[in-house]
Amino acid sequence: MDLVRRVQAMQEMARQARGTGKKIAFVPTMGALHDGHLSLVRRARELGDVVVVSVFINPKQFGPAEDFARYPRDLARDADLCIQEGVDHLFAPEPDEMYPPGHRTFVDMEGLTTVLEGSARPGHFRGVLTVVMKLLHVVKPHFAFFGQKDAQQALIVRRMVKDLNLDAEVVVAPTVRHEDGLALSSRNAFLGPAERAAATVLSRALGRARQMVEREDVRSARAIEAAVREVLAAEPRARIDYVAVVDAETLEPREEITGETLIPLAVFLGGTRLIDNALVRPPAAPRPPAGDKA
Numbered sequence: 001m002d003l004v005r006r007v008q009a010m011q012e013m014a015r016q017a018r019g020t021g022k023k024i025a026f027v028p029t030m031g032a033l034h035d036g037h038l039s040l041v042r043r044a045r046e047l048g049d050v051v052v053v054s055v056f057i058n059p060k061q062f063g064p065a066e067d068f069a070r071y072p073r074d075l076a077r078d079a080d081l082c083i084q085e086g087v088d089h090l091f092a093p094e095p096d097e098m099y100p101p102g103h104r105t106f107v108d109m110e111g112l113t114t115v116l117e118g119s120a121r122p123g124h125f126r127g128v129l130t131v132v133m134k135l136l137h138v139v140k141p142h143f144a145f146f147g148q149k150d151a152q153q154a155l156i157v158r159r160m161v162k163d164l165n166l167d168a169e170v171v172v173a174p175t176v177r178h179e180d181g182l183a184l185s186s187r188n189a190f191l192g193p194a195e196r197a198a199a200t201v202l203s204r205a206l207g208r209a210r211q212m213v214e215r216e217d218v219r220s221a222r223a224i225e226a227a228v229r230e231v232l233a234a235e236p237r238a239r240i241d242y243v244a245v246v247d248a249e250t251l252e253p254r255e256e257i258t259g260e261t262l263i264p265l266a267v268f269l270g271g272t273r274l275i276d277n278a279l280v281r282p283p284a285a286p287r288p289p290a291g292d293k294a
């Protein structure tokens with residue numbers, strides 16, 4: 001595996017790989033790699049001939065009061081994990097390399113980026129879209145892998161790729177969880193033992209929502225949201241940032257659960273903000289009994 005620090009060197013490698021007919025599979029990350037990231041790398045190895053992982057903590061997607069400065073960084077460990085997983089190129093540019101002085105061009109999107117995470121973190125998705133766009137131009141992948149853990153991010157990246165006719169296929173992979181249900185996240189490292197134990201409340205709350213929709217056939221979004229909030233409120237260490245019940249494609253609030261529905265939430269545990277979500281759909285309408293042609 002080689003460690004690439006320069007944009008130009010990465011672009012040259014990508015050009016060569018494309019020139020020899022190789023399929024490039026790309027996993028963008030902010031490092032502090034865990035099994036969630038590695039599940040994307042494994043999918044990338046299945047679909048691509050050349051696997052590129054990027055580790056770049058993108059300053060443009062953090063607000064001024066957010067955790068950019070203390071975000072976990074351990075490039076040596078990330079590199080070891082990438083070697084073990086058979087990654088070909090680890091692209092880890094410094095912020096100045098990605099944003100040289102004078103940089104002033106950004107990618108923006110209407111609507112989808114101003115709700116949920118976008119409303120809680122103004123400017124976040126402008127930073128995400130800009131860096132993903134830049135990375136796609138540098139790495140030139142045939143396939144780019146994103147996690148369902150960041151459902152809104154995956155959705156807006158898909159939208160950008162479509163809207164701007166980018167030549168990459170976006171693959172979204174399921175959320176990897178600990179045995180107790182907590183979604184793997186680099187930010188889990190910030191949790192103290194009591195917060196870590198309390199953090200299972202996110203997946204428990206989402207599990208309750210899934211049960212209501214898929215087993216109890218509850219269709220009222222308001223009832224489902226109330227039940228999720230009730231589970232979260234029972235954990236004194238958890239402070240709700242938002243809970244929503246939205247259309248999985250438009251992110252518009254639902255009143256009734258009719259089709260594929262996203263239930264995203266953001267919760268603070270102490271100073272750590274965690275996000276998770278469930279994608280649910282109502283059980284298929286029961287088939288009419290055999291012989292009943294009505």
Ligand code: AMP
Pocket residue numbers: 028029030031035036037039040145146147148149150173174175176177183184185186
């Ligand atoms: P990050 O390093 O947090 O920016 O994440 C890089 C990519 O890994 C994003 O596409 C995330 O959605 C994905 N990811 C993060 N956590 C998980 C997880 N627990 N399961 C699956 N994918 C994940």
